[in-house]
Amino acid sequence: MQRILARDIKNHVGKETTIQGWIHKKRLLGGLTFINVRDRSGLIQVVIQDKNEVEKLRGLQIGTVVSVVGTTVSEERAPGGAELHDAKLEVLVPVTDEPPIEIDKPLSHKPDNLDTLFDNRVIGLRNLSEQGIFRIRSQILRSIRNYLHDQDFVEIQTPKIVAGNAEGGAEVFKLDYFGKEASLAQSPQLYKQMMVGVFERVYEIGPAFRAELSATTRHVSEVTMLDIEMGFIDSHDQLLDFIQDMVYETSTKIYEDNLDILRKFNAPELKLTKKFPRYSVSEIHEMYSKATGENTVSEKDLSPSEERWICEYAKKKDGCEAVFAINLPLEAHKFYQMINPDDPKTVLAADLLFRGIELATCPMRENDYKKLMEQMKEKKINPSDPGFESYMKAFKYGLPVHGGCGFGIDRFVEKIVGLDNVKEAILFPRDINRLTP
Numbered sequence: 001m002q003r004i005l006a007r008d009i010k011n012h013v014g015k016e017t018t019i020q021g022w023i024h025k026k027r028l029l030g031g032l033t034f035i036n037v038r039d040r041s042g043l044i045q046v047v048i049q050d051k052n053e054v055e056k057l058r059g060l061q062i063g064t065v066v067s068v069v070g071t072t073v074s075e076e077r078a079p080g081g082a083e084l085h086d087a088k089l090e091v092l093v094p095v096t097d098e099p100p101i102e103i104d105k106p107l108s109h110k111p112d113n114l115d116t117l118f119d120n121r122v123i124g125l126r127n128l129s130e131q132g133i134f135r136i137r138s139q140i141l142r143s144i145r146n147y148l149h150d151q152d153f154v155e156i157q158t159p160k161i162v163a164g165n166a167e168g169g170a171e172v173f174k175l176d177y178f179g180k181e182a183s184l185a186q187s188p189q190l191y192k193q194m195m196v197g198v199f200e201r202v203y204e205i206g207p208a209f210r211a212e213l214s215a216t217t218r219h220v221s222e223v224t225m226l227d228i229e230m231g232f233i234d235s236h237d238q239l240l241d242f243i244q245d246m247v248y249e250t251s252t253k254i255y256e257d258n259l260d261i262l263r264k265f266n267a268p269e270l271k272l273t274k275k276f277p278r279y280s281v282s283e284i285h286e287m288y289s290k291a292t293g294e295n296t297v298s299e300k301d302l303s304p305s306e307e308r309w310i311c312e313y314a315k316k317k318d319g320c321e322a323v324f325a326i327n328l329p330l331e332a333h334k335f336y337q338m339i340n341p342d343d344p345k346t347v348l349a350a351d352l353l354f355r356g357i358e359l360a361t362c363p364m365r366e367n368d369y370k371k372l373m374e375q376m377k378e379k380k381i382n383p384s385d386p387g388f389e390s391y392m393k394a395f396k397y398g399l400p401v402h403g404g405c406g407f408g409i410d411r412f413v414e415k416i417v418g419l420d421n422v423k424e425a426i427l428f429p430r431d432i433n434r435l436t437p
Contacts, residue, residue, distance in 0.1 A: 001069065006042035010082045012072045017084060019044050020092070022126070023064045025104040026057065033057070036079065036104070037068060038126070045083040046070060056089050062103065063126070065093035103127040106264075109424055121428060121437055132261035133425060136254060137413045141205060143250045144226060151242075153228070154199040158191035160184060160207065163387040171211045173221075184209035187406055190387075192229040193336065193365060194394040196402045200231040205409065215432055217421040218304070218357060220410065222430040229404035236348040236364050239403040240324055243352060243362055244276045247322060254416055267418030268355075273320040278350070280327040284310050300329040308356035324362075326350040335379040336372065338364040338403075352405070355415040360407040367402060369395040 001018040009017065021039035028034075033048040035057070046068055048054050057064075070084030101107065103126045107117060117124055124130055145155070161177060162185045172183040187208050195202045208225045233239050255262065255270045279287075285296045288306045291313075296306060302325060314323040327346040330339065340346045349363030366372045372395055376383050383392050413425035423429035428437055 006037075006039050006044045006080055008041075009044055009072060009080050009084075010074070013074045013082055015072055016069065017072045018067065018069050019046075019084065020067045021065070023057075023060065023062055023066060024126075025062065037066060038128075043079040043128070045075070045078040046087045047083055047085050048087050048089070049085075050087075053087060053089050056091060059096055060091065061095045061098050063095040063099055063123075064091060065095075066090065067092055099123055109419065109421075111421070114421065114423065118423070118429060118434065119437075125427070129261075129264050132258070132264065133413070133417055133419070134427060136258050136261060136417060137409075137425065139257065140250060140254060140413060140416065141409070143253055144205070144246065147246050147249060148201075148203050148228070151201065153201040153203050153230075154195075156188075156192070156195055156199075156202050156204050157206065158185070158188040158204060160209070164385070173209050173211045186210060187225060188227050189336070189406070190391045192227050192404065193399070193402065194391060196229050196231040197394050197397070197399050200400075201229070203228045208406075213432060217423075218411070220422060220426065220429050220431050224409040224426075226407040226409055227404065228407070229402060231400040231402040233364075233401060233403055236326075236350070236403065239362060239364065239405075240276075240278070240326075240350055243360065243405055243407075244322075244324075245274075247352070247354070247359075248272055248274055248276075251416065262417065265418050267416070271315055271319060271321045273318065275320075276322045276324055276352075277314045277318040277320055278324040278326050279310065279314075280346075281325050281329060282327070284325055287313070300331045302351070302353075302358075304357075307353050307358060311353050311356045322352065322354045324350045324352055328361075328363075334363075335375045335381055336363075336365050338366045339375075348403075352407075354412070357411055357415060358408075359411055359415075360405040362403070362405040364401070364403040367395065367399045 003020050004012055004017050019037055021037040023035055024038040024043055025036040033054045035046045036043045037046055067090040068084060068087050070087035072082050073085050075083045101120045101124055103123060106129055107124055107127050161182050164181050172186060174183050185208060188204050192202055192204060204227045208223050210221060210223065212219050251270060251272060281302060284302060284306055285299060288309050289295045289297055296303060310323055311321055315321040327340060327343060328349040330345050330347055333347040337347045337349050340348050347363060349361060351358050352360040352362060366375060373383050410422050410425050414422045419425055
C-alpha cells in the first residue's frame with residue numbers, strides 16, 4: 001500500500017492508509033494509547049486500542065521508526081484534521097535508549113542553555129519548532145536564488161582554499177597546501193569580480209571563514225554568505241536599490257508564508273518600506289551623539305550600539321527597520337572599493353542594517369586598472385603577488401563599472417525569525433569553542 005504523508009492524511013478519510021515515520025510522542029488516555037508519528041511533512045495522530053498492538057510499543061522510546069496501517073478518520077483536534085484508527089504497527093527501527101532531550105516540547109533558547117541545545121543538535125532538530133527555523137532558512141535561500149535568476153544572474157562556485165593571504169587582514173585560517181602557504185577563503189571577493197568580465201552578473205551562496213577571536217552573539221568562525229556582483233551599473237544608488245528590492249521581496253514573502261512558525265518564536269512584526277532610508281555614517285554619528293550624549297563623531301565605523309539605535313530610529317521615523325548607512329569613511333575602505341568623487345574622505349559603499357545588526361556591505365568597485373594598482377600599493381599590497389595575478393589580469397583586459405555586496409545569510413535568518421544569537425540560525429555552528437558536532 002502506498003505511503004501517505006501527514007500533510008495529505010485528511011484527503012484519505014474513510015480509507016485504509018499506510019504511514020511511516022518516527023514516534024514523536026506517546027500518551028495513555030482513558031484506556032487508549034495515542035502516538036504521534038512524525039514524517040517529513042508533519043505529525044499524524046494514531047489511536048491504538050488493540051492490546052497486542054500496544055504491546056509492540058513496550059520498552060520503545062521516542063525516535064523509534066514505525067510503519068502503521070489504519071483507517072483514516074476525520075478529527076479536527078488531531079494534527080492535520082484526521083487520525084488513524086484500528087492501527088496495526090510494524091516496528092522498523094527500535095529505539096530503547098531514552099533521548100537526551102524531549103523533542104515534543106519547545107526547546108529552550110536561553111543563553112545558559114545554548115551549549116545543551118548545540119551538544120544535542122542532531123536530536124533537537126527533530127523538534128518541529130527547531131525544524132521551522134531551517135525550513136525558513138531554506139525558503140530564504142530559495143527566494144533569493146529565484147529573485148537573482150529572474151534578474152539574469154549566473155550562480156558560481158569559487159575556491160575556498162586560496163593562495164597565501166590573498167584578501168588581506170590577519171583573521172584567516174592558515175594551512176599547509178602541499179608545502180605551499182594557503183588559507184581558507186574569507187570571501188569570494190576577488191573571484192566574483194573576475195567573473196563580471198564573463199557573465200556581467202554573478203552570485204554565490206557558500207561558506208566563508210573568519211578566524212576572529214570573538215565570543216559574541218554576532219560572530220562565528222564559519223559563516224554562510226550571499227555574494228553578489230553586477231556590472232554596467234550607473235550609480236551606487238542603482239546598486240543599493242537592487243539589494244533593497246531583493247531584501248524587501250524576500251522578507252515580505254517569508255512573513256506571508258511562515259506566520260505560524262514566526263509567531264512561535266515571537267518574531268516581531270515586519271516593518272519595511274519599499275524604499276529603505278539612507279543616512280550617511282557621519283550623520284548617524286552626529287544624531288546618535290546628540291540623542292545619547294555619547295560622543296562618537298570621531299569614530300570611523302558604527303558601533304553595535306549605533307547600529308541598534310539607527311534601526312530603531314528609522315523604524316519610528318521612517319516606518320522601516322532596514323536602513324542603509326552610506327558614505328563609509330575612507331580610513332576603513334578596502335583596496336578594491338571606489339573612492340567617492342564628490343567626497344574623497346568617503347568611499348561609495350554602504351552598510352545594510354536590519355533590526356540592529358549589519359547584514360551586508362554594498363560598495364562600488366574601482367574598475368580602472370591604474371587606479372586599482374595605486375590603491376593596492378597604498379594598502380601595501382603587491383599587485384604582482386601570485387594571489388592577485390589573475391585578479392589584476394581581469395582588470396587589465398577590461399572590466400566595466402561594477403559593484404556588489406557580501407550579505408550574511410545567518411544573520412538574516414536570525415533577525416527574520418527573531419532569535420537572539422546568530423548561532424541559533426546555523427545547523428551546526430562553529431565558533432572559538434565549538435568544533436562538534
